[in-house]
Amino acid sequence: MGDVMTEIVLRADMMLVPAGVVKNAELAFESCTDDGRRGGGRITYAGPARAGSMVTHDLAGHLLMPGLVNGHTHSAMTLMRGVSDDEALMPWLETVQGLERHLTHEDVEVGLQLAMLEMIETGTTAFADMYHWDSALLELVRDAGMRVLAALAVSAPEAVAFPRVSPWNGAEAIAETEALAARYASDPQIRIAYGPHTPYTCPPAFLREIAERAVRFGIPIHTHVSESSGEVEGILAAHGAMPGDYLDSLGFFEAEVHAAHCVHLSDSEIELFARAGASISHNPVSNLKLGNGIARLPELMAAGVRLALGTDSAASNNSLDLFEEIKLAALLPRGVRQDAAVVPGADVLEIATAGGSAAIGFPEAGALSVGCLADVIALDITGASATPLEAESIRSHAVFGATGADVRHVFIGGRHVYADGAHLTLDAAAIRDRARAARARLREASA
Ligand SMILES: [Zn+2]
Known part of the structure; x- marks a missing residue:
């Protein structure tokens, strides 16, 4: 019980889809409120923004692309x-x-x-x-x-x-x-x-x-x-x-x-x-x-x-x-x-x-198309290194201009795991502290 299927609707400036680039884009997908064990999380719409959609996340200034x-x-x-x-x-x-x-x-x-x-x-x-x-x-x-x-x-x-x-x-x-x-x-x-x-x-x-x-x-x-x-x-x-x-x-x-x-x-x-x-x-x-x-x-x-x-x-x-x-x-x-x-x-x-x-065995992910698993990332494209940017060059920007530091949101199988730079599934500060301590101990043990 408790795993209600809801729909997440993203709006963004641009989106990379197999056929090209969508400007003023909308991506909709299923989201399970549980941990994804039941699957789901498939894309239900990928195209231009539709009138009347209930937008869950307005990602103005972002590019949506596959994870x-x-x-x-x-x-x-x-x-x-x-x-x-x-x-x-x-x-x-x-x-x-x-x-x-x-x-x-x-x-x-x-x-x-x-x-x-x-x-x-x-x-x-x-x-x-x-x-x-x-x-x-x-x-x-x-x-x-x-x-x-x-x-x-x-x-x-x-x-x-x-x-x-x-x-x-x-x-x-x-x-x-x-x-x-x-x-x-x-x-x-x-x-x-x-x-x-x-x-x-x-x-x-x-x-x-x-x-x-x-x-x-x-x-x-x-x-x-x-x-x-x-x-x-x-x-x-x-x-x-x-x-x-x-x-x-x-x-x-x-x-x-x-x-x-x-x-x-x-x-x-x-x-x-x-x-x-x-x-x-x-x-x-x-x-x-x-x-x-x-x-x-x-x-x-x-x-x-x-x-x-x-x-x-x-x-x-x-x-x-x-x-x-x-x-x-x-x-x-x-x-x-x-x-x-x-x-x-x-x-x-x-x-x-x-x-x-x-x-690597996930053929249903990797593209923003209807029916595919919603593994999607949103990159900030408002910074100096992404300016000026036209739809015609957005795909090559992702290749030659973008870096991991531009990533602001990550959804995997419809589950929001990274929101505006904050982890939703991992305790980042605690993990970094434990990693530093583990490294210090390894150094000591191998000395
Ligand atoms: Zn190796």
């Missing part, structure tokens, strides 16, 4: 932000793991909540994550109101990934993945994936077993592939194949695969991803920061590979503001190819919204 989707992160690693800002992948990993070793379950909780604070504040409504996950952590995502594709990170069957967080080894984490997938099977906010860490940290028999189970149970796989040239050389030396081809030989692409990075794919690996319908999260900031290279976005797009944009963790970024990834993803290929037309900004925005949403 952004973070295709790859490790949320709890917000606690490791800035611990290693000038090191390459392997020494970086060593520094980060020096702290990670001491993580407790409470640390993972607060790290996740800190990540959700930042993601919501910067307009992200859904994310794909690989770390320790269990039902207590998933319930925190539900409470915050976000959507997640959560993968339990594993390396070897006998390896315990997070000793102080959970006693599970790889084999137990696989069993837990399947139990969580069954438990959350029809959940509108939560999807579960296997999380084999990389093709070089997991033994081949384990990768083959995960691929078989993924097909049998219909559970997707979220993994890292071809992040660095060192990884490619290592896999070539050990298995005589490129990482993608090696995974293919283990039956990986029979399953639904969502791969992070894919910086160093060959032409035939790109074709393999396209043919298999596998998706890739392009994470340009992390790839640049760790000195790993630049993924071949134009080739991936031309081949029709399903794409998302991701930040990777705050430890290799250091921000979870997806607007930075959008701008950089659009700019990098232009510089590399010396061609300003090679990747249109609108295409990158599509990847960061509808593309990413479909790639």
Whole structure:
């Protein structure tokens, strides 16, 4: 009882819809007064303002657009932000793991909540994550109101990934993945994936077993592939194949695969991803920061590979503001190819919204269209950096001019989670305090 379906009606100066830009726009959607467990929250109208509508929120001076989707992160690693800002992948990993070793379950909780604070504040409504996950952590995502594709990170069957967080080894984490997938099977906010860490940290028999189970149970796989040239050389030396081809030989692409990075794919690996319908999260900031290279976005797009944009963790970024990834993803290929037309900004925005949403298992979100889930953000467009602004250039403003700091409102599945700069589902000050304390304790423990 008590979950009354009501309608929320937003008015805004402009709105990005698949067909273009609506001026003097109205967006209406269902809202459940409960926590969204029953679903709902679908868009009922997206178009010009109608006479006689009961407007719930008059967002004059705002742009409405779909919520952004973070295709790859490790949320709890917000606690490791800035611990290693000038090191390459392997020494970086060593520094980060020096702290990670001491993580407790409470640390993972607060790290996740800190990540959700930042993601919501910067307009992200859904994310794909690989770390320790269990039902207590998933319930925190539900409470915050976000959507997640959560993968339990594993390396070897006998390896315990997070000793102080959970006693599970790889084999137990696989069993837990399947139990969580069954438990959350029809959940509108939560999807579960296997999380084999990389093709070089997991033994081949384990990768083959995960691929078989993924097909049998219909559970997707979220993994890292071809992040660095060192990884490619290592896999070539050990298995005589490129990482993608090696995974293919283990039956990986029979399953639904969502791969992070894919910086160093060959032409035939790109074709393999396209043919298999596998998706890739392009994470340009992390790839640049760790000195790993630049993924071949134009080739991936031309081949029709399903794409998302991701930040990777705050430890290799250091921000979870997806607007930075959008701008950089659009700019990098232009510089590399010396061609300003090679990747249109609108295409990158599509990847960061509808593309990413479909790639991480929420195909009904990502666009402001009737029938879609109401995952919508409102950006302030009254500031100097958004002036002057015409309807014709508002979409490229979202790509090249906007930042996460412009986000003022966030609705997810029709639920208002961020209102005029204030969190409605998370206690921001308390989370930031707990995160500072957790970091201090981790520093002390690892000294
Ligand atoms: Zn990663």
